[in-house]
Amino acid sequence: MKNTKTDFKSTQLAFAAYIRDPQHNPKPVDVAEPRMAMYRSLFFNNIEGFLSGNFPVLRALLDDQQWLALVQDFYAKHPCHTPYFLQIPSEFLAYLQHERQCDDDFPFMLELAHYEWVEMALATSKEETVTQTKHLDDLLNQTIALSPLAWPLAYQYPVHKIGPDFLPLAASTQPTFIVVYRNAEDDVNFIEITALTYRLLELIQVEEAILTADCLQQLAVESQHPNPELIISAGLDILKTLAEKTIITLV
16 A cells, blocks of 8 residues: 555655756656746745845846856755745855855855845844933943844955955955944944954943943953053943944943
8 A cells, every 4th residue: 555645755855856956856757847847937036036135245246147056056955944034044144154165156255145144134133223211421330232233243354345346355454343233213234343343342242231331441451552541431432422323222
């Protein structure tokens, strides 16, 4: 007696394998070629459209043949672990980081894709923007935290400048520091920041809440500046600007 459950599973796996990679998997014998082509076009075009919409800069850097080959490689090789379309960009990042092998790729591809993914992740995050209700006049003696909608980032390439007219083929001598954030109007923005500001945000990020004075004191000690008061004063000005942009919040 035929095991219907096993037979169905085998058919389903063969169907999915052909849809993913028809060049290396046989077509299911009981499905007509035009119907398989329709299914494959439907599934592949959905994935391709979603990726091109979420990685517009990367898409603009590749011609149609290069882009479709990239999407096809992802589609064929990467086993997605989620049924949700909003998670496909993070699956694409995992593919670029762990599975993609192509010597012709731009060296900045992974970092650029990550930067574009961050913008999407913040835009769709369910976290709420915290509206400042406290005055910044006495910020030095107040407790601060990093907004969950603000992500400090460090890259080897200036990803925010990359486009068809700027394609850096070697990593910069100094890292590029950026903070991407969603503001009170739910707009996603970014600002390029200095190493000092990045470190300041790191210190805040490792704590759920930290007194501003303690944070700045630690920064001054780390800097080994001959005049630590200058570091504290400059850091306080930076924090006021970050608080105005809701990158940090007063607790």
